[in-house]
Amino acid sequence: MFDFFFQLHPVIQGLAKGLAVIMVIFPLAGACSLAERKVSAWMQGRPGPNRAIVPWIAWIPFLGVFLQKLGVFHLMSDGGKLLFKEEPVPGHVNKFYFILAPALAIMPAFTTVAVVPFGAYFDAAGAAIPLVLANVDIGLLAVFAVSSLGIYSLILAGWASNSKYPFLGSIRASAQLISYELAMTMSVIPVFLWINAPGQPGTMSLAKAVEFQSLPGFWGGSWFIVLMPISALIFLISLFAETNRHPFDMAESESDLVGGFHTEYGAFKWSLFFVAEYSHMIIGSGVFVLLFLGGWNPLPWVPLSTAAQLLGITGLPLVVGVLSIVIFLAKVVAMIFFFMWVRWTVPRFRYDQIMKLGWQKLLPLSIANLLFYAIAIAVIQK
Amino acid sequence: MAVIPLERKPLTFAERTYLPQIASGLWTTFKHIFQPQVTLSYPEQRPAIPPGYRGVPTLVRDPNGREKCVSCQLCEFVCPPKAIRITPGEIPADQADRAHVEKAPQAFDIDMLRCIYCGLCQEVCPEEAIFLQNQYSLSGYTREEMVNHKDKLYELGGTLPDQHYKWDQKKTAAEHGNTH
Amino acid sequence: MAQILFYAFALFTLACAVGVVVNKNAVNAAMCLLLALVGVAGLFVQLDAYLLAFLLLLVYAGAVVALFLFIVMLLDTKDTASRGFRKVSTFASVFALGLLATGVSAFALRGRLTTPNPNLAAAVGTDLKHYAYQLFTTYLLPVQVIGFLLLIAMLGVIVLSKRWEGLDDIK
Numbered sequence: 139m140f141d142f143f144f145q146l147h148p149v150i151q152g153l154a155k156g157l158a159v160i161m162v163i164f165p166l167a168g169a170c171s172l173a174e175r176k177v178s179a180w181m182q183g184r185p186g187p188n189r190a191i192v193p194w195i196a197w198i199p200f201l202g203v204f205l206q207k208l209g210v211f212h213l214m215s216d217g218g219k220l221l222f223k224e225e226p227v228p229g230h231v232n233k234f235y236f237i238l239a240p241a242l243a244i245m246p247a248f249t250t251v252a253v254v255p256f257g258a259y260f261d262a263a264g265a266a267i268p269l270v271l272a273n274v275d276i277g278l279l280a281v282f283a284v285s286s287l288g289i290y291s292l293i294l295a296g297w298a299s300n301s302k303y304p305f306l307g308s309i310r311a312s313a314q315l316i317s318y319e320l321a322m323t324m325s326v327i328p329v330f331l332w333i334n335a336p337g338q339p340g341t342m343s344l345a346k347a348v349e350f351q352s353l354p355g356f357w358g359g360s361w362f363i364v365l366m367p368i369s370a371l372i373f374l375i376s377l378f379a380e381t382n383r384h385p386f387d388m389a390e391s392e393s394d395l396v397g398g399f400h401t402e403y404g405a406f407k408w409s410l411f412f413v414a415e416y417s418h419m420i421i422g423s424g425v426f427v428l429l430f431l432g433g434w435n436p437l438p439w440v441p442l443s444t445a446a447q448l449l450g451i452t453g454l455p456l457v458v459g460v461l462s463i464v465i466f467l468a469k470v471v472a473m474i475f476f477f478m479w480v481r482w483t484v485p486r487f488r489y490d491q492i493m494k495l496g497w498q499k500l501l502p503l504s505i506a507n508l509l510f511y512a513i514a515i516a517v518i519q520k
Numbered sequence: 521m522a523v524i525p526l527e528r529k530p531l532t533f534a535e536r537t538y539l540p541q542i543a544s545g546l547w548t549t550f551k552h553i554f555q556p557q558v559t560l561s562y563p564e565q566r567p568a569i570p571p572g573y574r575g576v577p578t579l580v581r582d583p584n585g586r587e588k589c590v591s592c593q594l595c596e597f598v599c600p601p602k603a604i605r606i607t608p609g610e611i612p613a614d615q616a617d618r619a620h621v622e623k624a625p626q627a628f629d630i631d632m633l634r635c636i637y638c639g640l641c642q643e644v645c646p647e648e649a650i651f652l653q654n655q656y657s658l659s660g661y662t663r664e665e666m667v668n669h670k671d672k673l674y675e676l677g678g679t680l681p682d683q684h685y686k687w688d689q690k691k692t693a694a695e696h697g698n699t700h
Numbered sequence: 701m702a703q704i705l706f707y708a709f710a711l712f713t714l715a716c717a718v719g720v721v722v723n724k725n726a727v728n729a730a731m732c733l734l735l736a737l738v739g740v741a742g743l744f745v746q747l748d749a750y751l752l753a754f755l756l757l758l759v760y761a762g763a764v765v766a767l768f769l770f771i772v773m774l775l776d777t778k779d780t781a782s783r784g785f786r787k788v789s790t791f792a793s794v795f796a797l798g799l800l801a802t803g804v805s806a807f808a809l810r811g812r813l814t815t816p817n818p819n820l821a822a823a824v825g826t827d828l829k830h831y832a833y834q835l836f837t838t839y840l841l842p843v844q845v846i847g848f849l850l851l852i853a854m855l856g857v858i859v860l861s862k863r864w865e866g867l868d869d870i871k
């Protein structure tokens with residue numbers, strides 16, 4: 139069905155994939171920003187954005203009002219506003235890096251999407267083929283490596299802004315991101331120790347992690363959050379820190395740093411930072427879902443193949459593929475909701491608390507966790 | 521009063537991880553999603569203004585439709601930010617319903633960019649002619665628009681019930697030869 | 701295609717490396733270093749050494765250069781930027797240049813690179829397990845030595861940053 143796509147020139151294929159990423163992630167990030175406003179409002183007992191409406195949709199009897207109350211059209215009005223607003227560039231900034239920083243923020247966020255699998259289907263032999271733009275063997279490492287480049291946008295934005303609050307924000311961001319990267323990397327090693335069982339080819343692919351959560355049997359079918367709760371916890375906390383979300387949003391910290399690293403930014407450049415933050419959230423959630431929440435398996439101990447059999451759609455790879463994507467996206471959306479939920483629950487840490495938590499609690503804990511699982515896995519898989 | 525030293529219990533391990541607390545906090549915020557909204561959709565739903573609210577200062581008429589202000593200018597003097605400007609004027613003698621009242625303002629301007637809604641003008645007015653009522657939303661595009669002139673002030677103020685009918689009393693008193 | 705890409709990446713890397721040396725502005729230099737590392741990662745990718753490429757990005761580009769920038773931003777570089785060459789730095793640069801020239805000329809004159817076994821190279825590049833195996837058997841000594849080097853550096857930092865007893869009043 140999609141054979142014609144694979145017959146295209148690789149450069150055109152690449153371009154198409156890149157465009158697809160932009161076309162999907164940009165609106166998704168926008169939708170996230172809207173969801174953020176809406177969820178925040180609900181948690182604070184407000185109605186939230188519920189005004190904007192396109193006239194000819196307002197004519198549809200009930201749906202129109204419903205969509206208006208849901209605030210769907212604020213997405214468009216926000217986007218339009220940010221696009222057409224005046225682009226302020228303060229006089230005291232380093233222009234080159236000031237303009238470079240938002241672009242730098244977007245690039246890693248969009249690049250990492252390529253290696254995150256978002257679904258799977260079964261070929262004739264019953265083997266799961268992951269749906270992913272670039273199925274590289276070192277998927278997770280690629281995500282970590284490329285997303286770690288996102289830090290430069292924060293540093294450069296703060297430095298180029300040439301004023302105090304952005305500078306402080308970027309200093310905080312750089313120290314914080316580096317601190318939590320360690321714990322984050324450590325926490326996922328047990329997962330890959332388990333996956334790289336003797337006799338298997340060595341891999342760091344995310345699709346493989348899902349495969350290992352869809353095996354038959356009690357241990358095979360359980361998600362890694364059950365098998366390795368500490369790893370999952372550390373990864374989750376570090377994820378919050380790495381994406382600069384509450385309670386770790388020291389880089390923005392609008393109560394004491396105005397807006398942190400993006401204080402001097404406005405209009406579209408500012409919105410690029412926003413999109414980057416949300417794409418980081420989406421990808422981070424995606425990785426968490428793949429590693430610890432069973433990826434596209436609907437329920438623990440119910441892998442996708444079983445579900446497909448129950449529904450009688452095993453022979454339809456397209457339907458199975460769509461189903462897997464829907465399941466995966468549902469989990470990612472739930473994770474993003476969790477991000478927003480935590481935002482209104484846990485107050486922001488003080489900076490020294492963040493450093494203490496990262497270096498004195500999470501890092502030793504993740505090392506201990508790694509040692510424990512290394513020994514346990516060595517004993518089990520001997 | 522006796523001082524009772526309270527021994528703080530050392531935190532348990534679960535408390536030191538903060539995780540149970542965070543979980544209970546998450547539950548609290550989650551419950552809030554389903555609670556009724558506490559805000560008003562402003563332009564459609566207006567808040568109920570409590571009695572005694574100090575809104576925009578306005579001039580009022582008495583139930584007979586007569587303007588009560590006698591341009592004594594007390595409010596002008598008391599107004600802390602000097603928001604009030606009054607040009608006093610005479611009342612022509614041929615106005616029967618206002619007999620025995622000599623003066624009324626010719627012009628009465630309140631600059632709402634200066635007014636601080638302190639209510640001193642209402643407090644000081646001997647004729648109960650100026651009131652801070654429940655107007656709370658006013659806006660304009662220019663500075664000139666933000667100055668309330670006399671017509672606007674009367675339009676905003678309307679008529680308030682009056683217990684004294686001071687002028688009627690004065691009139692009666694004058695007709696009876698001002699004997700006290 | 702591969703040739704062109706190789707030359708493009710190599711030129712890019714070299715240009716950025718030169719940029720690191722000649723840039724007066726420390727932030728520009730650090731950014732050039734970052735770009736040079738990205739170029740090297742690109743070269744690794746061309747060799748099918750994805751693991752190496754991404755590790756390079758993760759560790760050096762993602763963390764080390766970020767720390768460089770962090771330090772650079774904290775330093776006040778205004779007065780050091782305009783300072784001319786000192787005797788030591790001149791000597792050091794001449795010495796380094798000499799070393800470089802010797803190395804390059806020696807390599808150009810008498811370098812004999814055996815063509816690597818393509819099968820083995822591919823295996824090392826893509827199969828993580830093979831890579832790890834090599835690291836813990838053939839290259840165990842270099843890994844350990846480098847580990848010690850890092851340990852020494854860390855100890856040095858601890859010694860330098862520790863506030864020694866009795867010296868507090870100096871502050």
Ligand code: SF4
Pocket residue numbers: 588589590591592593594595596606644645646647648649650
């Ligand atoms: S409003 Fe009252 S205080 Fe002011 S001039 Fe008129 S009568 Fe006097």
Ligand code: SF4
Pocket residue numbers: 577595598599600601602603604630634635636637638639640641642652
């Ligand atoms: S409310 Fe206060 S500030 Fe306003 S006009 Fe009256 S006296 Fe002046």
